[in-house]
Structures are given as C-alpha cells and as structure tokens.
Amino acid sequence: MKKKVLGVLLAATMAVGMLAGCGGGSEEPAADAPAEEATEAPAAEEEAAPADDSAAAGDTITIGFAQVGHESDWRTASTKSCQDVFSADNGYDLSFVDCDNDSAAQLEAVRNFIQQDVDYIIIDPIVSTGWDTVLTECEDAGIPVIVIDRTIDDSDKYAAWVGSNFKTEGLAAGEWLKAYAEKKGISEINALVISGTTGASAQIGRSEGFQEIADREGWNILDEQTGDFTEDGGQAVMESYCKSYAGKFNVVVCQNDNEAFGAMTAMDNAGVTYGLDGDVILISFDACTAGLEKVKARQFSADFECNPLAAPFVEEVIQTLQSGGTPEKEVYMEEHWFALPDAIVDFSIDGAAQTMTEVTDDVIAAQY
C-alpha cells in the first residue's frame, strides 16, 4: 500500500519536473552554482496527507544503499555518515552493499534491493551513465531512489540527488593555481593530472573545470591518466609520469587525497620535491583529515573539499517523502578550499569571490 502511494507521488513529481524543464538528472550540476552555497535542508514544497503511516507508527524504514566501494578516505567517511544516520536506533534497517567499483555489481545490488522490497534505495553511482533501465524498474516497483555524491546523467527517474558540484571544484583548483602562480612569479605551467575513475561524474566535472582554466590561460597539460581514486593507482601513474616527464613538469593535480598520497611516494622515490617548499605544486581534492594533515605539513599546496557527509540531508529527503511532501530535486553540499597562509590567495569563480580556509590543528580535528 505504502509503495503504491509513494510510487504515484514520485511519478507525479517527476512528471511536473519534466514539464517544468528542470529534470536535474540529465546534466552535470550547473558549474555556476555558488561554490560556497550553503546546503539547505530539503524543504517540503507541499504537505500532502502522509504517504505512509509507518513513521507515525514508529515502524522501521528499510533502505538499500549501493555504495561505490572502499577506495578512499572520502568513501569511508561517506559510508560512516550513512551508517550513523540510518541506524537501528534512528528507526532504520540499512542494507549496505560495497560494490567494489564494479558497475555490474552495483546494478545487481539495486535489483536485489527491489527484490527485497525495501522502502528506499540510495545509490552513489560509480559512473554517470547506464542507469535509465534499472531506475525504471525501481519506479515500476514504487521504490523511491535517492542519488548521493556522483550524478546520474542519463535518467531523472529518482526523487532527489544530494552531492557536490565537481566542475566548481575543478574550476576552484584552476583559479587558485592561476592566482598562486602569479604570486610566486611562475609564468609557465606544465601540469600532470591524475584523474579519478573514468566516467564518474567526480572525474568528469573536476577534469572539465580544471581544463577550462588551463585552456583560458594557455597552460600545458602534459598528460592525464586515471589513478581510479586509489593510493596505489596514484602511485603507479606518478611513477610512470616521473619516468616519462622527468624535469618537465611543475604542477601535479590529483583528483583525490589518496591518489595524492600515492603520488607523493612516487615523487619521493624519484627525488622530486613538491608542496610549498618544493619544485612541484601539488593540488588535491577531498580535504579529508589525512589530506589536511598533508596541507599542514606543507606537502599539499592546496586541497579542495568534496563533502562526504550527505546522509543527514538524505534523511530529510526521506522524511519529506514519508510525510507526503516533495523534496528538493538537487541539494548541494557546502564545501571549502584549504591551504596554509603562504598559499591563501584571492581568486574568484565566474565573478564570485572565493574564501579560503587556513588549515590549523582545530580545522583538522573537526574534519572527517
């Protein structure tokens, strides 16, 4: 009974969204969304009769979560955020599947959740395409889907997405590099990029954003190869770069902290110095605790946050649906750009002035 009512509400919501031309899942989140846009709690736009009396009755809400894998510190923080929020004590029964970065396994996990007849499905999509068929199956089963972190770009058959503007992160890194290079009197940029999992919206957005600034400024991007968002992958790519581009690069961009840890090992072994006192500017994304420690140690030149703590906002989406309301289709996480004072520079993104956060012990202690 509950599923059918929710399914009808969801279908009606999607139809309104499509008629209004605001199907958020068909495109990467707008690059001009404010980088520091505060995350608003998804507000119910309408209060209909409760779709389900289970919340009022205190019934357990069942959720299936198809997580990307366990490739990074960021991923660990994301998983913990969901497990903390969707706990038995909070009235949830969470089925968690670690898909180990395997897209086929992720589709299978979602189909298993449909078989289990869960109340909601959370998906962090490994890659951004290939989703419409299985999302149609979820819709037909009357199970609302909430997408977190990475986007789905070939279907809008989900209730809401909560995550980051990855292109803005890439633009921030590029604009910061321009300002920092000017401050240091560096006139020529020869950059090597270690990208994330190919086809993940986190990779696509960060690559596009950084490339846009590189094209505008006439920088040389010598190479871009995937490290799959892992430390081992980052080290392997950097070892190869150190051989192929010895003495020819002055910037390394790693699309997450773990790749940067691996790149550091490879540069250490090759005798390449990096960070605020080295020959190579080292840029990272995520800004998890261990990443900020590298900033504080002057080893990362700057770190651009990707906020993994989406679960509280996902819970608001679920509670809005439970009460018969319509959640916001897109919710952007608040994110910050981190550096030490030597590398805190003024820059803007599409005319919007950016504020950088100084990494201190207190900032590190408060991070995930």
Ligand code: AHR
């Ligand atoms: O999708 C978010 C990205 O995935 C994070 O930047 C990375 O650490 C993770 O693996």
